[in-house]
Amino acid sequence: MVQLYNLHPFGSQQVVPCKLEPERFCGGGRDALFVAAGCKVEAFAVAGQELCQPRCAFSTLGRVLRLAYSEAGDYLVAIEEKNKAAFLRAYVNWRSKRTENSRVCIRMIGHNVEGAFSTAFRDQMYIIEMPLSEVPLCISCCPVKGDLLVGCTNKLVLFSLKYQIINEEFSLLDFERYFNYTHR
DSSP states (O other): OOOOOOOOOOSOOOOOOOSSOOSEEEEOTTSEEEEEETTEEEEEEOOSSSOOEEEEEEEOSSEEEEEEEETTTTEEEEEEEETTEEEEEEEESGGGOOSTTSOEEEEETTOOOOHHHHGGGGGSEEEEEOOOSSOEEEEEEOTTTOOEEEEESSEEEEEEEEEEEEETTEEEEEEEEEEEEEOO
16 A cells, blocks of 8 residues: 655745846845846845745846855845956845846945945945955855854955944944954
8 A cells, every 4th residue: 555645845836037047046034035147146025925026136246156145134145256266245235226227336345435425325235345365165144143254265254244334324234354263
């Protein structure tokens, strides 16, 4: 006698309408999904039972090798490769990106923002570039504080999530290199 059991572990299934064949993906908290293909990341809204809806798309510096999302800071971090060099970038305020051609600001970690220029950050996505002395290989985000741990060939680097206060009404998400551990 043969008995059949329902082994499907999911209560429902949603189809994600990607434009390109997915290469990497990661969850974006309870309501988003990020899919990377080529030099582009697409974000989808996954709340509810209906089809996943495209939320926004943005270009990356190069091909995405790794993706991680921090719910605590609501940012996406990626290791990207261009011309055989790896780069670490955090995509912040991505929920404000309306169209693919929307304005995006790129800045280096810890860079001070001018007062008049900072008001633009409120309604646009910005990218924080984090230079490293070694090639980044893996990334992980702290689910409680939003800190970022980066694994390199012989080094671990911890970036602490912080908020740069611009004025009484506005603060800007930033990172601070907090700790380096080198393995010899």
